[in-house]
Amino acid sequence: MITDSFGRLHDYLRISLTDNCNFRCFYCMPEEEYDFTPASRLMQTHEILELAKIFVAQGVKKIRLTGGEPLVRKDAAQIITALGELPVELVITTNGTRIAELLPSLIQAGIKNINISLDTLQPEKFLLITRRDLFHQVRSNIELLLQHKIGVKINMVVMKGLNDGEISDFIEWTRHNPIQIRFIEFMPFSGNKWTSNKMCSLEEILSIIAKDFTVIPVSGEPNDTAKRFMIPGHEGSFAIISTMTAPFCSTCNRMRLTADGKLKNCLFSDGETDLLTALRNQEDVLPLIRASIWDKKKELGGQLGTHFEQLDADTINNRSMITIGG
Ligand code: SAM
Ligand code: SF4
Helix, strand or coil: CCECCCCCECCEEEEECCCCCCCCCCCCCCCCCCCCCCHHHCCCHHHHHHHHHHHHHCCCCEEEEECCCHHHCCCHHHHHHHHHCCCCEEEEEECCCCHHHHHHHHHHCCCCEEEEECCCCCHHHHHHHHCCCCHHHHHHHHHHHHHCCCEEEEEEEEECCCCHHHHHHHHHHCCCCCEEEEEEECCCCCCCCCCHHHECCHHHHHHHHHHHCCCEEECCCCCCCCEEEECCCCCCEEEEECCCCCCCHHHCCEEEECCCCEEECCCCCCCCEEHHHHHHCCCCCHHHHHHHHHCCCCCHHHCCCCCHHHCCHHHCCCCCHHHHCC
16 A cells, blocks of 8 residues: 555555646647657656556555547557556547547557546637547547447536636536536646636636536535536536645645656645656666655645645646646
8 A cells, every 4th residue: 555644545656657648738838849759768668567466465446547649649548458457447648639549559458437628618729729620520429429329528627718618518528428527727837838717716606607507516526526416417528626725735645657757646746756767777667666755745736826826837847738748
């Protein structure tokens, strides 16, 4: 078992497969020209598997593949197949562009749930946010997953003045579709143009939805990061991830492995532990994992208070989201 000094059990590992991506979402990438990490410095397939096995032996029950865009990695299918053999729930967060090509591997690996990021239902706005004209491809891949009875959660980062006017359209989408929309509070990372007035809070999102729909809270799982809700008569549901205004740190069970093999004990931690170099030097990585998690701060990496109105994103000492693995 892996625990921190506050007694939180850590049994959920998020593995970033790459910091590369075929999208350019402005809220995720650094402002300046960004050089993706060369392949030799990324964890190789066998290294990912070796590290994952160490975590699983310590009680990890769930692994999420993320990135960057995890499915642009050339050996994504092999990695998914190999991790699918482990006794864990394997899930993925993806921008949804490469689902069709990888569907056989996803099914073979027993993947039951996929989170797809989609911040708008309008093709022109999609292009503005991602700088790629692939809206229809993502939408048809979502349909493909539903046809194959794979659970779909849609991640929508809500940004004032950009897509907050579409919240009710996303809710309308859940009327006849068994999808869960996850509205995410916009989070600050260095260089991502975050300002507190662009952030739409849990309370604001709920009050927008409550204008048009009857909202019923649903009790969640113990380590849920999302507050869940349903709307009577809707096949799907929605949830809100309120990292900024109502963080869920007290029940956090997450560890993050970056694509270059560094362990981060929190999305907002300013430190990281190099597991890949230790693995390549044939050192025992378990004591490093334990020490890293033991040092985890109580809340938001010890860097962000909940008085986000005064927060300056550029004073936060952290990687950009694309290099952490969201
Ligand atoms: N490329 C994949 C995707 O877009 O789903 C996986 C990686 S992405 C970094 C993971 C999630 O983080 C996405 O749902 C994305 O919308 C979210 N994300 C990125 N930057 C964010 C930010 N500044 N605030 C809130 N969520 C963010
Ligand atoms: Fe790529 Fe996902 Fe970041 Fe968009 S949110 S740039 S798709 S990693």
